[in-house]
Amino acid sequence: MNPGIRQKLEKSWAPIFYEEVFCNIDEKPFSVLYSDVGCPNFPVNILLSLEFIKHMKNLSDDELIEAFYFNYLVNYAVGIRVLGEVNLAEKTLYNFRSRIYRYLVEHPDEEDLIFGQFLNLTKKFAEKAGISFSEQRMDTTMFMSNIKKAGRLALAFDVLQRAVKAIPEDKHTDELSKVLEEGFKKEMLYKSKPSESDSRLETLLNMCYEAMNILEGIPGMESSEELRIVKRFLSEQAYIDNKSGRVKAKDSKDIPTDSLQSAYDEDATYRKKGTKGQSGYVLEIAETCCEDNAFQLMRVVKNFVSD
Known part of the structure; x- marks a missing residue:
């Protein structure tokens, strides 16, 4: 220089x-x-x-x-x-x-x-x-809170997007229609500044609540996976503020340890093996499996599971 x-x-x-x-x-x-x-x-x-x-x-x-x-x-x-x-x-x-x-x-x-x-x-x-x-x-x-909210923000978007996709297009509200538009995810997640984390998380939670209410009113969706996941997510992550009537984010310490980890698979849970904690799936191979088949199966699972 x-x-x-x-x-x-x-x-x-x-x-x-x-x-x-x-x-x-x-x-x-x-x-x-x-x-x-x-x-x-x-x-x-x-x-x-x-x-x-x-x-x-x-x-x-x-x-x-x-x-x-x-x-x-x-x-x-x-x-x-x-x-x-x-x-x-x-x-x-x-x-x-x-x-x-x-x-x-x-x-x-x-x-x-x-x-x-x-x-x-x-x-x-x-x-x-x-x-x-x-x-x-x-x-x-407040840096610690910001990184926690960033993780919750991404999960909230995934849950919301899946719920909105399950709603027929003619039942979409103007606000929910934006969720499927190109650029919504980027605007909500990647363009979010630390100072905006609270407001954006609250926005996504309230949109999840709106999507849940619409799904509950659609015949045949009562037992759908999409409705079950958004209900579980909101029960674990949020509460209804009696004064404003809006959904508010729970404090991180109030979120259960077995809370939802993925919007696409409720079985992706947390477990400990030895002294290490891992998120993913539990796999057991029967002793009667031949070595070749077991090796092939393990290779497939290794490619599929993210620790």
């Missing part, structure tokens, strides 16, 4: 973030999100750093990914020195958030993975700044 530009870079927030945040992120606690035979396909320290930056800059996912590709300060902050060197998909962000969200719901009594990082980083900041926790009040951040 030109020496002058290099000097400006060194005085920016990026080197500070890289040295004091990125390099001090402990990835080991996040191993519980993955199985013994699986591993993240993208570095956890980069993903977590991007979540910090998203919150710090109040960026939507679209803006965050664009910054990751073209903003050198963002790249420098997460340890990348060549623009375009690493590819990042929107799905990668949402898979990471979903895993964290599921783990928090399934393990309410264990230390929050995100808050654990905040404590670790804050201690290091305090030591460097010479701050005593016994003498200085420390404000907290």
